[in-house]
Amino acid sequence: MWRYSELLPLPQEYSASQPIGGTPLVRSRNLSERLGVKNLYFKNDAVNYPTLSFKDRVVATALAAARRFGFKTIGCSSTGNLANAVAAQGAQQGFDTCVFIPGDLEPAKVLNTAVYGGRIIRINGNYDHVNRLCTQIADKFHWGLVNVNLRPYYAEGSKTHGYEIAEQLGWELPDNVVVPMAGGSLIGKIAKGFCELAHLGWVEPKRVKFFGAQATGCSPIADGIKRELPRFVPQKPNTIARSLAIGNPADGPFALRLIRESGGWAEDISDSEIIDSIKLLAETEGIFAETAGGVTAGVAAKLIQQGRIGKEETTVVCITGNGLKTTDAIAADFPASEAIQPRLEAFEALLSEQLKDAVNA
Ligand SMILES: *Cc1c(COP(=O)(O)O)cnc(C)c1O
Numbered sequence: 137m138w139r140y141s142e143l144l145p146l147p148q149e150y151s152a153s154q155p156i157g158g159t160p161l162v163r164s165r166n167l168s169e170r171l172g173v174k175n176l177y178f179k180n181d182a183v184n185y186p187t188l189s190f191k192d193r194v195v196a197t198a199l200a201a202a203r204r205f206g207f208k209t210i211g212c213s214s215t216g217n218l219a220n221a222v223a224a225q226g227a228q229q230g231f232d233t234c235v236f237i238p239g240d241l242e243p244a245k246v247l248n249t250a251v252y253g254g255r256i257i258r259i260n261g262n263y264d265h266v267n268r269l270c271t272q273i274a275d276k277f278h279w280g281l282v283n284v285n286l287r288p289y290y291a292e293g294s295k296t297h298g299y300e301i302a303e304q305l306g307w308e309l310p311d312n313v314v315v316p317m318a319g320g321s322l323i324g325k326i327a328k329g330f331c332e333l334a335h336l337g338w339v340e341p342k343r344v345k346f347f348g349a350q351a352t353g354c355s356p357i358a359d360g361i362k363r364e365l366p367r368f369v370p371q372k373p374n375t376i377a378r379s380l381a382i383g384n385p386a387d388g389p390f391a392l393r394l395i396r397e398s399g400g401w402a403e404d405i406s407d408s409e410i411i412d413s414i415k416l417l418a419e420t421e422g423i424f425a426e427t428a429g430g431v432t433a434g435v436a437a438k439l440i441q442q443g444r445i446g447k448e449e450t451t452v453v454c455i456t457g458n459g460l461k462t463t464d465a466i467a468a469d470f471p472a473s474e475a476i477q478p479r480l481e482a483f484e485a486l487l488s489e490q491l492k493d494a495v496n497a
Contacts, residue, residue, distance in 0.1 A: 137193055137296035143332060144197055145292050147204045153229060156192045157296050159184050161304035161452070166420035167433075171440045175450040177310070179301050181457070182425050187224045187248065188458035189217035189379075189426075190297055190322065195225050197293035198282035202231070207280030211235050211254075213270040214283075215263050215318060215379045216245035217457050222282055223252035234279070236266050241378060244461045262373055264384045283319070287386075294322045298329030301452050302339050309334070309342040311449035312400070314436040316428045316456055317348045317357050318380045320391035326454075327394055346395050347445070348402035349435035351375035351410060351427075354383055357391050358402035368392060376407045376465045377427040379457055401444050405434040411466055413437070414459060424459035432456070 137157025141150065159181050168176035181190035195218070202210050211234040212222045219235040226233035233254030237246065238261060249256055259266045267284070274285040282290045302309055309330055315323040323346055334341040350358040353375025360368035368388045373381035385391070395402055405413070410427055413434030418424050425433065436453045439445045459466075476482040 137196065137293070137300070140296050140299050143295065143299070145289055146197070146200050150200055152196070152200075154186060154196070154225065156185055156196045157300065159300070161301060162421065162423070164421060167417065170420065171437055173440055173445070173447050173449075173451065175448070176436075177301075177305075177450070177452045178421065178423060178455050179297065179304075179452055180423060180455045181297065182423065182429060182455050182459070186228075187217070187220040188461065189221065190294070190454075190456040191217040191221040192225070193296050194218075194290040194293035195221040195282055198280075198286045198290040199225055199229060199231070201286050201289035202280035202282070203229070205280065207278070208232055209234060209277070210280045210282065211270075212282045212284070213237075213263065213267040215381055216241050216461070217379050218283060219249040219256070220245065220461075223249045223254045226254055227252040236270055236273075238262050238266055238378075242462055242464055244463060245378075248461060263382050264370075267386075291321050291325055291387075294325035295329035295332070297322065297454065298326035299333060301326070302330060302333050305450070305452075307333075307339050308450075309339050309344050310452045311342075312345045312347060312445050312451040314347045314349055314432055314439065314445075314451065314453045316380055316432045316454065317350050317391055317402070318382045318385065318428075320348075320357055320385040320387035322454070322456070323348055324387055324390050324394055327398070344398060345400040346398040347400045347435070347439055348391060348395050349432045350402065350404045351377035351380055351431050352404040352406045353377070354381045355404035356383060357385060357388050357395075358404040360388070360392050361395055361402035375410075375427075376462075377410055377431050378462075379426065379428045380431060401439065403435045403438050403442075405431060405438065409434050411469065414466055415469070417455075418459070423455060425455045426457035426459050426462040427465050428457050429455040429459070430465075
């Protein structure tokens, strides 16, 4: 992402210490065929360095600002991935870190934060409670909380996800992007990134349609779009897509406006559809995404079926996090098989049993 340093709010002569961003844009072969579309791509931040989500980008720009402002302690309010990224980059850059998370986060996300050695404060409440507390803490303790008092610097990091999409399409903008929405920041910054590239003359200006994706159990922005409300109505989150479980999204009003003005739309899918979509994406494209990726892929499929995304158009689906962090969401679908003896007959017996099962099924 640092190839775009001139377009980011970094201190002069800033020297980046980690190779973040530069993730693959993968052209769909199988899922596109199944859905009947020609030009479908996945921007795969599930393999972002160092903590396997797009949050590595935003923490990179936020910590550059934290250093410039002289913060010694940094932190965040997080639905999981942000805490991972803050803990890892904070450790590498020698900050004291203290992250705040809802008490019921996925164990893998908590472990992926704890391993870096910073402090973790679990809060009895949902993300919206955590975030409110963090605004008070940032003020009182003079800590740099990346998505609270450093939020403008944090948000700019998301633009690089958009710059890379345009670059990887051969310096062209897509017709559509499908973006997961939590606080509603990423979707707007991809749009801002596209505008800046057009302004610089690096791509032809083009009206890109922005499509927002949420889980039905926490869909304030999608609900606002679908019911054509002037303002979204906050919700109490209840979904397995914990990384998107923000009931009162800070950038929700901007996301609503962007989606409407771009001619796009927003949709949501249920928890069981999320699980099916995680499996479908893995089986067709070999991409193991977290629950948020299931949301985006499933919503993209829905939008294609609704005819809101055209068959000939170029569509980029943003995969923002890695499936290894949310294995509990799908574990029940994959019970461990029984181990067999290390003998050929045992394998042959198993194989014929499986054939029988397949025939009966
Ligand atoms: C944070 C997050 C998002 C959404 O980010 P916002 O900018 O808050 O809308 C999407 N996907 C994953 C995996 C995330 O962790």
